[in-house]
Amino acid sequence: MGTNGPSVSRRSLLRGAGLVGLGGLLSGCGTALASGVAGTGPPKNTLSYWNLLGGGDGVRMTTMEQVYQKQHPGVALSAVVLAWGNPYYTKVSLATLGQRPPDVAISHLTRASILAQAGLLEPLNEAELAPYGLTGANITPAAWKMAHTNGALYAIPLDTHPLVMYYNTDICKKAGLLGPDGSLKNLDDPAALTDALTAAKKVTGAYGGVFSINNDTATPWRFFSSLYYQLGGSVLADDGRKIVLDEAKADKVLSFIQNLSKQGLIPTSVDYPGAITAFATGKAGFYFEGDWEITTFETTKSPFSMTAFPNVFGGRYAVQADSHSFVLPKDAGRTDAMRQQIFVFIRSLLGQSGTWAQGGHIPAWLPFQKSAAYDKLKPASNYKGVADHVRYDDRAWYSGSGSDFENIMGFAIGAVAAGQMAPAAAIADMKSKLTQYANTPSPV
């Protein structure tokens, strides 16, 4: 093939391609490459900001960055969006270890705690934050507390994103679950929730409620842990060195979940996109997930609303959550002026909490959280009351969002929901896997 072809054109084509490639290298990323190789770093008037926000959150964050940029034209803001999850935190860790960290980065509070323990974050001095209003008095107390590790502040919370309950208003109305004012009946009881799901199932003809089980460990964990926390349980203690999983409580929750799936009230097999589709197409009346899917259902124009995850087991109210927060990766060369520039940036973004809250997250910035403007933001403000009753993952070097702790728990819970495993076997499985981690010296 091609032996009779004009060889000259092939060679010149290659040469042309080479020149184009080289040209692109020199003009496009030439400056970044040069500064990277020479180790000079970006020029000093820039502010580099890493985040993991995609989808609607990414769009809103970009809007907020643009507002900041307009207010501070002298600062060249360079925002980098990276894929969320382990790759993101790996990059933050390695960039910091390689002494080329971003000036400020978004981190989940559960992960900020691990980064702080590894000594990769700069502790924040509350006195230096006070002039910007970045104090405990202006931030959701539960998030502010979680932002502390070993007594020092390492992060400034942006929001709280709890597990919430989405419900289809049309289906719930037909099922007789809405009061005369259009609000959802109280479901704070195992029987009440089961009955509501049964009523919804009769209307949909498919399922009562849905949450993702397959190829997803985080969602089963969110659902299980919220119920388990309501019974007053904990999983880890002593920074993860001890497993305190309460078998009776875990069994109660797992049996409850398995009952729901046995009765066909929730699917035994559905993945994350499948769960969204089931709810958006009216195959389920309820959907359990973090608050961030609000944009999805607004886009699909589903008749839906959202409310706090019910207090099913009736103990002290608790629901699983995590928070986005701002952290300052350790940088020996960071000047005081630079720190102040960063705090101004954080303050500017917090001041735009009204934009951020449209994504469903409960803004951590109390001046906005307590405002009438937020109250008007429906359905996002329906569940704002939970912000102070959320539970973050118990602290350990192997816990937090996207961790193996959540994988171990989520896989076992998913197997119970799918009817593949008895609750007792799942608990034994969790315990034996977690014990291996508890006995491993922390690499952090």
Added chain:
Amino acid sequence: MSVQAVPVGTAAPARAAAGLRKPRGDGRAGWGLTAPFLIFYVLFLIGPTVYGIVMSFFNSSLQHSGLGGFAGPDNYTQALTSSDFWQSMWHTVLFTLMTTPPLVAIALMLAVFTDRLARGRWFFRLVFFAPYVVPSAAMALIWTWLYTPQIGLWDSWLSAVGISDPPNWLADPSWAMASVALATVWWTLGFNFVLYLAGLQEIPRNLYEAAAVDGASRWHQLRRITIPLLNRTTALVLVLQIIASLKIFDQIFLMTAGGPNYATRPLLEYVYDIGFTDFRTGYAAAASMLYFLVILAVSLVWFFVSRRQPKEA
């Protein structure tokens, strides 16, 4: 790859030429010409490999620079006594056992079929090879949709032929691995298919003509001429396939994330989990080295088998 696949005839003169002594200057020019490659090879392959071996004897952490404390053989002991390590190693082997035979046999069948066609050969070549160019992420997405319970295409096809209660392909621990394997066979068949096609084109046509004159049936021709003369290609395809299957990560990571309940987690995902999720890069390096030994063993078998085979003229 195709260079290795067609050693019959073309390779012999080259090998003969290599036996002759060359003027000294040529050697230096050779080094010069390979230098750009060698530098990258040392920098990005040999270097990291050696560093990985060293690291496997330390408690290295993703959250700290440097090697960390010396661990001696602890990481290896821990891996060899960990049920999770062996479970994921078994999943990798199981996946290899599930995918290699069909990927070799079906590729051969399709290649023979395509080779015999009088017309439209280009079409089948394209059709059978096309899935191979699909990126793993796209392939995982397509097959996840196909396997979706109730609304997926598989289930609707099966119900059309009267199978009303199909298994939960990706969610059932006893079906998940087979489902990923099936998707992989569809996806990567094209590569082996092309190797076999190349091998088939090297078989002289007159052998078939002579056999036909002697009254050999199509089936006899296949058994006595095609398959024996494809031996070297088969050996190559087999080894490349085993190594490719042992490297399983993408499809499982994307389609099941190692689930349900770790029922499909392959060794490479185990390494990824402990290295990147748990920050234990030293231990992850030790697990990779043990895995490397398995691949090395397969490669050595290939090396000795291919040396023993008579070189065709």
